[in-house]
Amino acid sequence: MIVVLVETTPTGEAVEVSREAITFARSLAAAGGGVPVDAVVVGEPSEGLVATLASYGVRTVHALTGDAFASYAGAAWAAGVQSVRGSSVVVMAAGTPRGNEVMAHLAAREGVAMAANVLSFSGLSPFVVTRQVVGGAALEEMRLSDRPAVFTVAGHAVEAAPAETSGPAEVLAHVPEIAAADLVARVVSSEEPEPDLSGTLKSSRVVVGAGRGAGSSDGFADLLELTELVGGSLGVSRVVTSLGWRPHHEQVGQTGSRISPDLYIPCGISGAIQHWAGCSSAKTILAINTDPDAPMVTKASHAVIGDLHEVVPAINAEIRRRRGA
């Protein structure tokens, strides 16, 4: 059996990267001769969630419930997964902050190795995975000989796809006993999350991208005007969200949204592999960057070499001029 930890949105749906992880698990299960793929969710799953998981080929959904799961605690989640994993040969999750954290806890508890950010597997015996290292600039082939094999799947490494054949899924509710020590480090308060507005970003025909080149939180006025003029959405790099210049729901990439617009205009974004993971399916890419050798420029179909603070206002002025405004 392969066990996949599935994360859910505040409204209780399976997040995209968890559906990707299940898709990965299915191909691993097929290579292993058709072993079942079970899902673990935290909290009571909605009917919609169970139906989604069933459509992805999951037959058994383990629901971890009880007071121990009222707020997030990495060790408690790992203990919960451990309590339902039975004799599974593989335990995996999406390469999200929580996915990596819970799998690391699980691996430490089980005394096995853990591979973060896996892209693919190449052999079953020995089980060898290829994963991202050096911030994506290199790949590592890693042998996972321990059982269970524990790993996370890098976001957007595979496309989430429902199973070709699917049946109903059974829900097993568990109230595992969680040791007090596993609840010491738990979230004691959380501010209302930013509203998740990434839906518009994901469905936009045009996305204007902004990276470190924007310079500061005050550097977005022209970019936002361009976004407005092309009727698109703003998408940003992780540097921009980490520095607090823009909200996380605008992030494009492995740990953000995957977009597939007709046109993507990344401005001041270098094009790191984790960013590329989120934008590679854009039909046309117009990069604006001071560095002609930036990966985003060399991978783009079109580019302008220059300072975005000069180029973008000029584009805005030209659009306004042609519109006769």
Add this chain to the structure above:
Amino acid sequence: MKVLVCIKRVVDSSSEVVLTEDGQAVDGRYAGFTTSTHEECAVELAVQIAAATGGTATVLTLGDADAVEQLRAALAVGCTAAVHVIADAQTFGPADVAREVAAVARDHDLVLLGNDAADSGDFQVGIRLAYELGWPVVNGVSTVSVDGAEVTASGAGPDGHETYRVPLPAVITVLEGGVEPRYPTVPGRMKAKKVAVAERQPTAEPTGPSRVRLLLPPPTPSDVQILGKGADAAPAVVDLLEQLGVLAR
């Protein structure tokens, strides 16, 4: 209180990455070495917490002899002592590193690490360390403050800005973004040179990182069309936008 902060000497991968001939490591001969920004933030937090509590901030690395350069850099920004576990970090897996850190960490109150190392990106040394020590671990936070026997840490999570409060001793892994690492001053650098670095040998043979080999992703051929340079490119850009039909209102 006594804070320990763990940093790793890694090849600077901001420019082209080159592998060693045996494919087991990134070759740093041309690019030079650095530490990750998460760890720079962990160092800054360690220095701030030591100052706020009248305590000490000790920096630790497991690495070859040259890794003393990274220890000196941390001393120059305010760490007060340094421990160097002399070993080839490439042959140490995350469980090996956690065991070696644990051997030093026990008489500290708080251990800070990066959330993930810039080269191996294993996302787990801090968590394994916590299990070695039997201490609680808070993962992936960007602000940390100590109040008596308790530490409060917070960062962005899927449920919004999340706060943890745990009793000391504890392990915390840090993500960049919560503090601005300070720059070394000249007196800081001078002082750093005089600090005696405590050298240690590993306590056990490493079991290793389970690495088969490293690979470079295949280069993608570029067929980019350069529309122009600077503001002068604007008309060509707007032509393209019109051609793609994205300006139609």
